[in-house]
Amino acid sequence: MRVRKLFILFAALACVIIFAIYKLRQSSSSSQSVTTINFFNQKPEVAAGYQKLAKLYEKEHPNVKVKITTVGNGSGASSLQAKFVSGDAPDVVMLGGLPDVDRYRKHLISLNSMSIQKKIVPSLKTGAEIGSTLYGIPVDIEGYGWSYNKQIFKKAGIDPNSIHNYATFKKAVEKLNSEKKKLGLTAVFGFNGGDTTTIASYAAQFLSQHFKNNLTKAYYSEHLNWKYSKQMRAYTNLIKKYNVQPILSVKYDPSVQDLFFNEKVAMIPQGNWIIPTLDEADSSFVKDKLGMLPFYVGNNKQIMTGSSWYIGITDQHPAKEKAAKKFVTWLYTSPESQNITVNEMRLVPATINYPLSKLPDPISKLVYVDGTSKNAFVPVHKEFPNGFTQEAIGPNMQRYFANRITWKEFQKLTSRQYYQLRQVQGGK
Amino acid sequence: MFTRKYNYWLFIAPTLILLAVIIVIPFIIGIFYSFTNSNGLTASWIGLKNYQLLLSDDNFLESCWLTILFSLLSVVGINVIGLGFALLVTRSDNYFNRLLRTIFFVPNLIGGILLGFIWQFIFIQIFQAFGESLDWSWLKGWLSTPATGLWGLVILFWWQMSGYIMLIYISFLNNIPKNTIESAELDGANNQQIFWHIKLPQLAPAFTISLFLTLANSFKIYEQNLALTNGGPYRSTELISMNIYNTAFVNYQQGYAQAEGIVLFIFVMLVSFAQLYFSRKRES
Numbered sequence: 117m118r119v120r121k122l123f124i125l126f127a128a129l130a131c132v133i134i135f136a137i138y139k140l141r142q143s144s145s146s147s148q149s150v151t152t153i154n155f156f157n158q159k160p161e162v163a164a165g166y167q168k169l170a171k172l173y174e175k176e177h178p179n180v181k182v183k184i185t186t187v188g189n190g191s192g193a194s195s196l197q198a199k200f201v202s203g204d205a206p207d208v209v210m211l212g213g214l215p216d217v218d219r220y221r222k223h224l225i226s227l228n229s230m231s232i233q234k235k236i237v238p239s240l241k242t243g244a245e246i247g248s249t250l251y252g253i254p255v256d257i258e259g260y261g262w263s264y265n266k267q268i269f270k271k272a273g274i275d276p277n278s279i280h281n282y283a284t285f286k287k288a289v290e291k292l293n294s295e296k297k298k299l300g301l302t303a304v305f306g307f308n309g310g311d312t313t314t315i316a317s318y319a320a321q322f323l324s325q326h327f328k329n330n331l332t333k334a335y336y337s338e339h340l341n342w343k344y345s346k347q348m349r350a351y352t353n354l355i356k357k358y359n360v361q362p363i364l365s366v367k368y369d370p371s372v373q374d375l376f377f378n379e380k381v382a383m384i385p386q387g388n389w390i391i392p393t394l395d396e397a398d399s400s401f402v403k404d405k406l407g408m409l410p411f412y413v414g415n416n417k418q419i420m421t422g423s424s425w426y427i428g429i430t431d432q433h434p435a436k437e438k439a440a441k442k443f444v445t446w447l448y449t450s451p452e453s454q455n456i457t458v459n460e461m462r463l464v465p466a467t468i469n470y471p472l473s474k475l476p477d478p479i480s481k482l483v484y485v486d487g488t489s490k491n492a493f494v495p496v497h498k499e500f501p502n503g504f505t506q507e508a509i510g511p512n513m514q515r516y517f518a519n520r521i522t523w524k525e526f527q528k529l530t531s532r533q534y535y536q537l538r539q540v541q542g543g544k
Numbered sequence: 545m546f547t548r549k550y551n552y553w554l555f556i557a558p559t560l561i562l563l564a565v566i567i568v569i570p571f572i573i574g575i576f577y578s579f580t581n582s583n584g585l586t587a588s589w590i591g592l593k594n595y596q597l598l599l600s601d602d603n604f605l606e607s608c609w610l611t612i613l614f615s616l617l618s619v620v621g622i623n624v625i626g627l628g629f630a631l632l633v634t635r636s637d638n639y640f641n642r643l644l645r646t647i648f649f650v651p652n653l654i655g656g657i658l659l660g661f662i663w664q665f666i667f668i669q670i671f672q673a674f675g676e677s678l679d680w681s682w683l684k685g686w687l688s689t690p691a692t693g694l695w696g697l698v699i700l701f702w703w704q705m706s707g708y709i710m711l712i713y714i715s716f717l718n719n720i721p722k723n724t725i726e727s728a729e730l731d732g733a734n735n736q737q738i739f740w741h742i743k744l745p746q747l748a749p750a751f752t753i754s755l756f757l758t759l760a761n762s763f764k765i766y767e768q769n770l771a772l773t774n775g776g777p778y779r780s781t782e783l784i785s786m787n788i789y790n791t792a793f794v795n796y797q798q799g800y801a802q803a804e805g806i807v808l809f810i811f812v813m814l815v816s817f818a819q820l821y822f823s824r825k826r827e828s
Contacts, residue, residue: 191793193793193794194792194793197584197585197793197796200585201584201585219583219585219796220585310687310688310776310777312776361685362684362685362688362689363688364687364688364689364776364777364778365668365672365685365686365687365688367664367668370668370669502794502795502796503790503791503794503795503796506775506790506794507603507779507790507794507795510778511776511777511778511779512778514776514777514778515778518688518689518777518778520778537795540795540797541583541795541796
């Protein structure tokens with residue numbers, strides 16, 4: 117009995133080993149003619165879309181395999197570093213802003229000679245440009261502003277077109293607040309004060325003007341520019357007063373999926389990246405209800421547009437460089453790929469001359485028009501020093517929200533920490 | 545004799561090699577990096593500067609104090625609750641008590657990240673809802689102030705660890721010779737007296753183990769911290785592991801983070817040894 121059991125066990129083990137060897141040999145023998153491109157993705161929300169694109173590309177190019185690794189939500193940076201340090205970095209990497217690009221610059225190749233770089237929306241180029249070398253291509257255009265519920269505005273009798281500066285915006289907010297009960301609102305704003313990333317992109321609405329879309333300059337700047345501090349303070353106080361309380365308990369996911377989607381608030385400080393989430397819950401929401409208002413700072417009358425992520429190519433496997441370049445070009449230019457990025461991943465293309473009629477919803481159209489216009493206006497929060505968002509401006513703003521510090525202290529503290537972090541991290 | 549010795553090393557070689565490669569060598573490399581200004585990609589020797597900076601780093605010191613406070617609250621709470629659970633389920637061996645054991649232990653099977661999100665939902669949504677319907681203001685706005693943030697973490701950790709510690713106490717409680725309890729009963733001792741004078745002294749080794757486990761675990765806590773508060777509000781609940789991780793992978797000051805890690809290591813080592821020493825002393 118025991119012998120039989122042992123025999124079965126060994127037979128099973130042998131089968132597994134033989135199968136493994138067979139598989140291993142199969143993959144090694146076939147890899148001689150096949151190039152594998154490793155793509156490191158840091159946007160988990162569109163990972164499925166990239167998988168689909170990879171499959172499509174493999175189908176069209178039988179001798180190329182695209183392997184996608186997705187690591188996001190805070191651990192992307194560390195795992196990317198581990199890959200670079202181990203000497204086996206992916207061929208195509210997603211990088212967030214100039215601090216990332218500068219960090220891995222030695223391992224990135226110049227994309228100046230690629231034809232695709234001429235098609236990039238001009239205002240976004242400096243987000244991955246050092247000296248005059250381009251190291252990355254923006255993944256998409258993101259619009260930053262107030263996402264608002266058109267129907268609630270309508271019920272309250274507010275015409276969004278009548279809002280064209282801070283005073284009229286404030287008036288609309290006050291009106292919404294006075295009719296809170298009738299409209300079924302918990303509060304006017306659903307600002308997610310618990311998340312430092314939202315605070316950073318919010319702050320960038322007031323701190324970017326000085327750099328005039330030159331992100332490289334913003335990256336090298338040793339000081340923050342507080343020219344619009346007064347307006348920032350006014351907006352912040354307005355949010356503080358009319359937000360769901362306690363403001364520091366409001367987190368991103370509940371603010372979109374519960375507060376905004378269930379019409380408990382009229383406005384949240386998010387851009388077009390909330391579209392896929394809203395779509396998943398109810399596909400008519402984006403079409404019928406979602407609108408976007410800009411921050412009125414200085415003379416600005418349109419939403420800020422930028423790109424959080426850039427795609428770069430590494431020099432780790434010179435033999436694969438050509439294939440990687442071809443793949444990236446395909447991502448941005450082929451109609452099949454654009455169809456998936458625009459309609460399924462819901463990204464707004466970061467290339468010029470995209471036919472507006474092909475964009476699936478009014479917000480995407482608005483973001484594309486504003487992003488490609490001459491007055492396009494790029495926020496600088498992705499160029500803040502590493503850790504500035506999580507450790508300086510985020511917590512400081514939260515302290516201001518909780519009345520722990522005054523505005524003056526907020527400004528002083530944030531400026532000092534910005535300077536210190538820049539000193540420590542270089543950025544020379 | 546020789547073959548026996550040879551066999552001995554042969555059998556422990558795989559473990560030794562793994563331990564060396566995964567723990568010992570990286571640890572030594574880590575000590576080396578704490579003397580550099582490494583940013584993860586490049587590093588140059590700067591001597592003791594990291595350690596000097598640490599002593600005047602308010603954020604780091606604050607994290608240290610917070611971690612000590614957190615550990616104190618957790619160690620006391622978990623052991624009291626765990627022992628309470630153990631006493632409860634060992635009163636008599638029936639179906640209901642066995643079910644209770646399972647229920648108490650289940651939180652320990654859930655990963656830290658999930659626990660964090662579950663409790664975030666409870667603290668923010670459910671506490672708020674109860675607070676509003678009962679008009680109890682202390683239930684509103686949890687995790688939005690430093691105090692509720694810290695207590696949130698402590699409660700989560702109590703909930704997670706108590707069941708595990710309960711198991712240790714159960715096994716020791718079951719090992720207490722029945723005759724000592726019976727003779728105490730015959731002598732007219734009541735339940736309280738039996739607990740304080742008969743059971744508790746015989747539980748001393750259990751305390752040693754439980755205190756050590758809870759202490760070491762509460763100093764190393766990370767995922768729960770990440771998922772529940774992520775250090776917020778305004779970095780007031782950033783425990784030391786999170787501080788180290790953020791320094792290393794958000795700020796990319798990895799040499800500095802390494803120095804923080806070494807300081808944490810020395811501290812945990814000292815505390816653990818001290819605790820073991822005193823507990824053992826009391827045991828005997």
